[in-house]
Amino acid sequence: EIVLTQSPGTLSLSPGESATLSCRASQSVSSRYLAWYQHKPGQAPRLLIYGASSRATGIPDRFGGSGSGTDFTLTISRLEPEDFAVYYCQQYGRSPLYTFGQGTKLEIK
C-alpha cells in the first residue's frame, strides 16, 4: 500500500507570500497519478492539479505542481486570502485505488 506523507502539517504565511507544500510517497508514483486538492470547511473539495503538474479547469496560474517518483510539490505564489485552506495530495491507481495524504493546513499568519 502506498502511503503519502505531507509536510509541513501546518504552514503559517501572510497574503502575498508564496507557499511550498510537499507530498512524499512511500513508493514511486507515476506523475500521471498524482493530484492536489484544496478543501475548506463546509465546502466540497476542489481539484487543483492532476498529473502532478496540470491545472484543473478554472484554477489560476498562481497554483503550480511539480515532482516525480516519490517527491511532489504544490507551489502557491502571491497568496490570496481565499487560498487559506487544507491541501491534500492524492494518488490513483495503486491498491488501494485512491490514497490521500494527511493534509497540510495553510493558515494566515
Place this chain on the structure above:
Amino acid sequence: DVQLVESGGGLVKPGGSLRLSCAASGFSFRNYNMNWVRQAPGKGLEWVSSITSSSSYIYNADSVKGRFTISRDDAKNSLYLQMDSLRVEDTAVYYCARAGISTGYFPDYWGQGTLVTVSS
C-alpha cells in the same frame, strides 16, 4: 452545470444500516466512473468506494469491505452507498465525487456531502 447532491445521512446506532444517495445532473452520468469519499470529524479525506461506468468494476477500501456496497442506476442518474454493520468509526461526512475523464480519473466534481453519525 455539473451538480452532485448527496442525501440519506443521519444518526444510526452501531450495527445499523443506512443508504446514501447521490443525484447527478449536468453531465452524461452513464459515461463516468463514480466515487464515495469521506471525512471523519477532525480528520483528513479517505477514499471509500468506486464504481466504473456500466458497473463493470467495483473497488472498496479495506476499512469498508464486506460492509458497504456501492451501486448506480444510470436510468436515474444516481449513485448509492449501502452501509451495513455500521461502526462508530464510520462517522463522517460522505462525499459523492465524479472521476473526471479529462483529469486522468481524479475526482473533478464533488457534492457538498451528507453527514453520517454512528452513535448509541
